[in-house]
Amino acid sequence: MTELDSKKPQEPQPSQSGNGEQAERNWSETLFLPKTDFPMKAGLPQREPEILARWEKIGLYDRLRREAEGRDKFVLHDGPPYANGNLHIGHALNKTLKDVISRSQGMMGKDAPYVPGWDCHGLPIEWKVEEGFRAKGKNKDEIPINSFRRVCREFAEKWVKIQSKEFQRLGIVGDWDNPYTTMAFEAEAIIARELMKFAMNGTLYRGSKPVMWSVVEKTALAEAEVEYQEVVSDTIFVKFPLVQAEGELSGAAVVIWTTTPWTIPGNRAIAYSPDIRYGLYEVTAAPEDNWAKPGDKLILADVLAENLENAARIEGWTRMSDVDPASLGAVQHPLHELGYDFDVPLLPGEHVTAETGTGFVHTAPGHGMEDFVLWEDSKAELQARGIDPAIPFTVDADGFYTEEAYGFTGKRVIDDKGEKGDANNAVIEALVEAGNLVARGRLRHDYPHSWRSKKPVIFRNTPQWFIAMDKALGGDGDTLRNRALKAIGGTSFVPAAGENRLRGMIESKPDWVVSRQRAWGVPITIFRHAETGEVIPGAGFAKSEMLEHRIVAAFEQEGADAWFAEGAKQRFLEGVVDNPDDWEKVDDILDVWFDSGCTHAFVLEHRPDLKWPADVYLEGSDQHRGWFQSSLLEACGTRGRAPYEAVVTHGFFVDEQGRKMSKSAGNAVAPENVIKQSGAEILRLWAMSSDYWEDLRIGPEILKANVDSYRKLRNAMRFMLGNLAHYREELRVEPSQMPELERYMLHRLAELDTFVRENYNAYDFKRIFHALFNFCVGDLSAFYFDIRKDALYCEPHDSIVRRSALTVLDILFEALTAWLAPMLCFTMEEAWLNRFPGEDNSVHLRQFPNIPDTWRDEALAGKWKQLRSLRRAVTGALEIERKERRIGASLDAAPKVYIADDAMRASLEGLDPAEIFITSGAEIIEGEGPEGAFRLSEVPGVAVEVIEAVGKKCARSWKISPDVGADPEFPDLSPRDAEAVRQFDARRAAAAE
């Protein structure tokens, strides 16, 4: 039959239930007590791997895809982590959030595939591989490039495997068997193809840019490869004479200050600030042999005048007048005579401050980023003024001055050992000779050094490949910048502030530099004519497509190594150009941001299980500068729109004091430790309870709090499971037949349904988590379950209240396991399978339940809100009695509740107040109540007098009532319990037959 042949029979052994032995009968075996083997203690670190193994066995990801076939796709495109090193907490959060999104979208009716990926090219891997070679006594330069690249590939492969395992351990469900990588041949082919699109639309060009360069290692360095050390530098004050000046200004000179005299040959401009006051100073007194002589007229910032006065040993001078730098136009280079025969313009610069120097900043666009940016920004103006905007290459890779450093060729800035060369002195001497040195000195300050060799680096101008931001891109005449800005407008950002951030960056972005002088990456697959500088493939070249196809086809077969293989130039150019020898094969590689900026092309567009554009990209807020931006630019340049509809960002990880995490500070939380100690579920729970849009705090105390929360939640599930052991389909009750309390719970569920769906769609998980957690703890454990324990345990088998409660528990269980499954993927699976075991069953194959809107009943909810405050007044009163030791359990009492308000009293109509208060009885009385009664200020008009319940205590339900013994057959029981036992006995007898 029904209950008695359930999977775990809970009926007692054939018993001693003869009538004569009533007094000794064990009543608890006649109760419907919770029965479950769902353990209170989760043992997550052990259990999680079992659940993972099961998902693997049933092929969860593939089954999800199969079952979702034909539904609308929802594509969250994975931003590739770098395949280098073990996971840190940031990876864990990032992937967990993605997992929750794809799981929740899947359960809300979408087909939400998740294809993880990895970023495999680039510098950090090269370093590690180089280190490996160095340990074997080999130098990178001795190794053939493709051998080196092979080792890099193997290194990346190794870490992809490790990280994949680590991600899966977190419970992330995805296509782990078929992930994407930026180094797959197909990916390399498409990345090259995408780059060639820019070559062909005319925005790719060769320019130059200062990079940090280590002469010792003969290589460019990234910011991360540089550390700052204190050094003593030569400082000089230099005069730049005015070109055409009249009156007072005649013979005057603008004075600059610099700590790098060797950059003077590279000087092309002087920056000033429109916010600083400048003056003209005429020297009136100075020592005999001084550089600054009486009669010299110097222009500089007023607030820094004293600074120069001291440095230049000036004994007296007069401020003649104000000077507006904007009116000066241009000045002469201080080494004009040596061949620096050009106008040096004065340009307003926002970076100019009045803190050090003279308020005029020596600007050598090949030797500093600010200088470069200012120069580039002024390009149009320079050209209008007839000034050549080209940036000179004054220093070569070995630190020697080139021929463009007129008069200094062959002098050296830094030697192979990293020591200062003769360049500084040569420049200083030349300046003295030219009469343009005003003062010199020394300064102790921080200067960038190579992280590896610990030797100083220099900024030197190097040729690079750029993608123009402001050049028309084809027919519509729109520029990359404009397209990107429009695309930002069409994208939704979560949180909204992301839009400003990305927009600001795109607005001010200089041309996009895509080249790197490294080995491990996708090459910039173009050829440059040695004489004309023409680039192929290119817009004006007839056989561009043929060349492109050749390269792409080769890469698809052999990977990008084909570019570096012997005879590559011949191979690709044969029949494409008349004489391949006229062309140089570009051997720069692409910056990895270009690689990852192409994932939309080789993943979204390419895979049939995905779609373009993605619904959402989700990464840390640092990716506004990184992946969000490179993907946007790449897609706008080639496809005219963003590759995503929405951008979601998360914050960074700080310790419990809100400080940055670092290995050196010792405050870093390693995900593997958390997993080992508490389980991945706790990490997920932490992520879900936190506001991930901002910085996330994590640490031992916070994790402990999450473990506690987990236990509460788990126990609520356990209670449901225990009681649902008694649930049978035929006991089900229609909501219309249910008591009010049940209907109130259904109303809460309907409210939550809307809330949960809305917030999953808004990616606002913390709201969902807190709402569901509060519901489980506040509405269920402390209220509904507590009240209904009596009915669930004691009521007769066919009692409508018991059956209604069971029905509601069933509905609650269905809803909660589904709503929480995306977040607590392990525990909900465990709970679901505990109730519905089955070979290939899984909570994750379900959908969120359909909750009928008819369950909503605002009037009922308002009424129960009132009843709950009434209940609070009663529990408050009981607490006083308890303190006075007059009662223990609430069942010891039968309070008198005085209610003045008619509406409040009316709301109790048809209800048993004792049931709500969990007391043995309750009397509702109209009126204000006596003086000494208990009152709560927040529940006005209610007074409670606690009276001890009268009667006998029912041996089965423990309720005290005068009715106990009314049924002569069961002298120790109340009539309700007597009936329950009678049904129990009858059912057992029937089962025995």
Next chain:
RNA sequence: GGGCCUGUAGCUCAGCCCGGUUAGAGCGCACGCCUGAUAAGCGUGAGGUCGGUAGUUCGAGUCUACCCAGGCCCA
């Protein structure tokens, strides 16, 4: 130094856009109860100068400015 953002109980979060009763919730903590959710469950309570200072206003956690602390990105 610049851009974007954050700062509400020990902890995690509501409230802030659209100023207005004694600023809420849960966890944790303290105390008590229960012993048929038991290494659980229930109740009661303590705990906040809403980062600081000025200002706007009859009135500011909510609006403005500045400052302090912190984060990301850039210099």
